[in-house]
Amino acid sequence: MISFGHALAFAGALFVLGLTCVLLHRQILMILIGVEIMLNGASLVFVAASAYWRQVDGQVFVILLMAITAAEVAVALAMVVYLWRRKRTLVADEFNRMRG
Amino acid sequence: MATVLFYILGFTMLAATLLCITRRNPVHAVIYLVAGLFALALMFYLLGAPLVAAWQVIVYAGAIMVLFLFIIMMLGLAPQDVPEGPGWQRWGPLALLSSSIMICTLLLIFQDPMAGQQIDDFYLAPQVLGEALFSRYALAVEIVSFQLLFATIGAYMLGRPLPKDEDQ
Numbered sequence: 001m002i003s004f005g006h007a008l009a010f011a012g013a014l015f016v017l018g019l020t021c022v023l024l025h026r027q028i029l030m031i032l033i034g035v036e037i038m039l040n041g042a043s044l045v046f047v048a049a050s051a052y053w054r055q056v057d058g059q060v061f062v063i064l065l066m067a068i069t070a071a072e073v074a075v076a077l078a079m080v081v082y083l084w085r086r087k088r089t090l091v092a093d094e095f096n097r098m099r100g
Numbered sequence: 101m102a103t104v105l106f107y108i109l110g111f112t113m114l115a116a117t118l119l120c121i122t123r124r125n126p127v128h129a130v131i132y133l134v135a136g137l138f139a140l141a142l143m144f145y146l147l148g149a150p151l152v153a154a155w156q157v158i159v160y161a162g163a164i165m166v167l168f169l170f171i172i173m174m175l176g177l178a179p180q181d182v183p184e185g186p187g188w189q190r191w192g193p194l195a196l197l198s199s200s201i202m203i204c205t206l207l208l209i210f211q212d213p214m215a216g217q218q219i220d221d222f223y224l225a226p227q228v229l230g231e232a233l234f235s236r237y238a239l240a241v242e243i244v245s246f247q248l249l250f251a252t253i254g255a256y257m258l259g260r261p262l263p264k265d266e267d268q
Contacts (some may be wrong), residue, residue, distance in 0.1 A: 005214030013205040020198040021121035051147040051222040071251035078255035
């Protein structure tokens with residue numbers, strides 16, 4: 001028997017690790033990886049809640065979340081390529097001017 | 101048995117993610133993240149979500165992470181291009197904050213105030229999930245498909261060649 005609180009605690013720990021990754025790194029790719037980790041923590045909460053209340057809705061939302069993540073990653077990586085072509089660097093601190 | 105597996109997988113996932121976020125080379129980070137995602141997919145399976153587990157492997161580890169690797173290798177981000185990490189002054193407070201949250205989380209796992217609320221054995225057949233997805237949530241599926249279309253157009257717009265005066 002898996003305790004519901006333990007599943008939530010694992011998801012919370014995963015979310016905190018993703019948040020740390022976003023705050024710690026200055027490279028845009030690593031910031032994106034941190035966002036992915038946080039989204040995975042959210043989907044673990046959804047799946048655990050779906051099993052706890054024996055409802056289908058949580059799993060449906062996780063599948064929609066995956067599709068939304070795919071869209072987000074496509075745009076974000078296109079933006080990474082754009083920024084690389086613009087300045088030949090991926091350090092987020094370099095992009096500090098509105099009109100470059 | 102399933103319970104023991106769940107905890108092994110959970111700590112494996114946390115360890116792989118911790119290794120991922122501390123790497124400076126993005127290729128290594130992505131490889132560790134794929135390991136963590138596999139562990140998470142197995143946790144989904146143990147929580148009675150076989151279809152979500154399969155899609156986690158196929159979509160996340162198979163497509164999204166490979167897209168990351170593809171971009172890293174296309175841009176040729178050699179490890180020497182990666183900037184030096186911030187000094188103690190910058191990430192000291194951050195490490196303190198996140199380690200205190202992590203310690204609280206681990207204490208929650210060992211104390212377990214919700215011990216009475218167990219997740220019973222649950223298995224959601226992919227057929228049931230598909231029926232719900234395409235009947236009750238059909239509108240959401242349509243909206244998400246529109247979003248994917250917009251993302252494709254957005255990625256195309258961003259990928260156009262730069263005008264000459266902006267090219268540095």
